Amino acid sequence: MNTLLLRQQQLQTWINENTDFECKQLEMVSGDASFRRYFRFSSKGQSIIAVDAPPEFEDSSKFILMAQCYHAAGIHVPLVYAHNFEQGFYCQQDFGDRQFSQALNEQSCEALYTRALDIIPVIQTCCATESGELPLYDYAFVQRELNIFSEWLLKEYLEYNLSSGQSSLIKDTFSELTDTFLAQPMVGVHRDFHSRNLMLIEHEQIGVIDFQDAVIGPVTYDAVSLLRDCYQSWPADKVERWLHAWHSKFYEQYEWPTFKRWFDLTGMQRHIKASGIFARLHLRDNKSVYLRDIPRTLKYIVTVGALYPELQAFSEFIAQDILPLVKIKQKD
Numbered sequence: 001m002n003t004l005l006l007r008q009q010q011l012q013t014w015i016n017e018n019t020d021f022e023c024k025q026l027e028m029v030s031g032d033a034s035f036r037r038y039f040r041f042s043s044k045g046q047s048i049i050a051v052d053a054p055p056e057f058e059d060s061s062k063f064i065l066m067a068q069c070y071h072a073a074g075i076h077v078p079l080v081y082a083h084n085f086e087q088g089f090y091c092q093q094d095f096g097d098r099q100f101s102q103a104l105n106e107q108s109c110e111a112l113y114t115r116a117l118d119i120i121p122v123i124q125t126c127c128a129t130e131s132g133e134l135p136l137y138d139y140a141f142v143q144r145e146l147n148i149f150s151e152w153l154l155k156e157y158l159e160y161n162l163s164s165g166q167s168s169l170i171k172d173t174f175s176e177l178t179d180t181f182l183a184q185p186m187v188g189v190h191r192d193f194h195s196r197n198l199m200l201i202e203h204e205q206i207g208v209i210d211f212q213d214a215v216i217g218p219v220t221y222d223a224v225s226l227l228r229d230c231y232q233s234w235p236a237d238k239v240e241r242w243l244h245a246w247h248s249k250f251y252e253q254y255e256w257p258t259f260k261r262w263f264d265l266t267g268m269q270r271h272i273k274a275s276g277i278f279a280r281l282h283l284r285d286n287k288s289v290y291l292r293d294i295p296r297t298l299k300y301i302v303t304v305g306a307l308y309p310e311l312q313a314f315s316e317f318i319a320q321d322i323l324p325l326v327k328i329k330q331k332d
Contacts (some may be wrong), residue, residue, distance in 0.1 A: 067128035100198035124187035137217030148276030
């Protein structure tokens with residue numbers, strides 16, 4: 001029997017034998033960039049989300065512990081009704097199908113982004129769960145992420161051979177980005193706070209999902225995840241205006257030019273990592289839909305890098321060498 005189908009049957013059996021719910025049928029809602037799969041079922045008139053998080057790949061306890069922490073802080077997260085860590089199964093509250101990303105348009109974006117940004121300072125207070133402090137986004141962590149770009153986008157996907165000069169350029173750029181990343185105040189970070197991980201729930205409140213990878217990291221990280229989303233693109237002047245308003249509201253203790261540089265360079269680190277992850281999802285996990293997000297992600301690097309003299313050479317390298325190759329590859 002197909003492994004995925006077997007897991008689905010085991011999930012349904014677990015629900016019926018070990019929870020208070022009755023599940024006649026599981027309807028696939030979505031998979032995501034991880035190994036988790038989400039199903040919807042109805043029990044006694046209530047809609048429930050059932051999650052399959054294979055324990056050899058996913059630690060479902062992280063999600064459940066963070067859910068408890070965020071809920072206690074007043075953040076709207078799905079309630080977890082039942083779980084089995086050993087099997088990697090859990091049932092959670094159904095937040096429906098209204099994604100933040102789908103509600104965004106020229107008329108709604110101002111209010112939606114303002115409300116979403118207001119959640120981040122609350123997230124930043126959440127630095128520990130019942131199992132202890134969250135992992136620290138430290139030097140080694142940042143380097144591992146940046147290296148995904150070199151390994152998976154350049155080497156594996158593009159089969160690109162770096163010259164010694166290009167290797168030195170990448171090394172120097174990564175060093176500059178890492179120094180700026182680690183120089184910031186360290187706070188609780190969702191780490192994937194973007195338009196596909198926010199939901200519009202009852203009373204137009206914003207629900208937050210997919211927070212199991214939360215860490216202690218840079219103060220600007222979640223804001224750049226949201227405002228320079230790998231799946232959404234907005235004019236630079238809008239993004240800067242939203243960021244400036246957020247800075248004025250919550251972070252005036254930091255000088256604006258410093259805060260803006262933190263934001264920009266943290267975004268570059270994130271987009272370098274993300275472009276590599278999208279290539280890896282295609283090559284390793286057969287999730288080729290993410291290839292279409294690589295050009296947008298690389299364009300952020302080009303645009304932002306061009307603003308800073310110390311990053312302009314890297315910006316030109318991406319614009320002149322890497323982005324054209326990606327576009328050619330995607331036409332093949």
